[in-house]
Amino acid sequence: MKGCGVYHMTDIDEKLLKQIYDEVLDNTVKHIDNCNGNGLIVAGVLLAQALSIYKTVLTEDGFDDIVEGIVASKRHVKKFNVSTTTNKTVH
Numbered sequence: 001m002k003g004c005g006v007y008h009m010t011d012i013d014e015k016l017l018k019q020i021y022d023e024v025l026d027n028t029v030k031h032i033d034n035c036n037g038n039g040l041i042v043a044g045v046l047l048a049q050a051l052s053i054y055k056t057v058l059t060e061d062g063f064d065d066i067v068e069g070i071v072a073s074k075r076h077v078k079k080f081n082v083s084t085t086t087n088k089t090v091h
Contacts, residue, residue: 054067
């Protein structure tokens with residue numbers, strides 16, 4: 001994937017990235033738990049928000065590159081496997 005319009009992955013602070021990832025993961029698990037384990041509701045919201053953020057901060061070409069990269073990497077995506085507080089497994 002080319003440089004993504006405005007930002008490049010090398011510009012990201014790894015410590016901040018991990019902190020945000022962990023916080024969002026914790027909230028994601030809580031929301032899935034609140035939806036009786038229905039991860040589709042939460043995934044839909046997260047995807048819509050992520051695409052809106054990309055659309056806002058990237059050029060049109062950068063946005064297209066990101067979306068194409070997501071589609072191209074679909075076979076490499078790992079399952080989301082986190083036990084929620086109700087001991088359900090989310091996939």
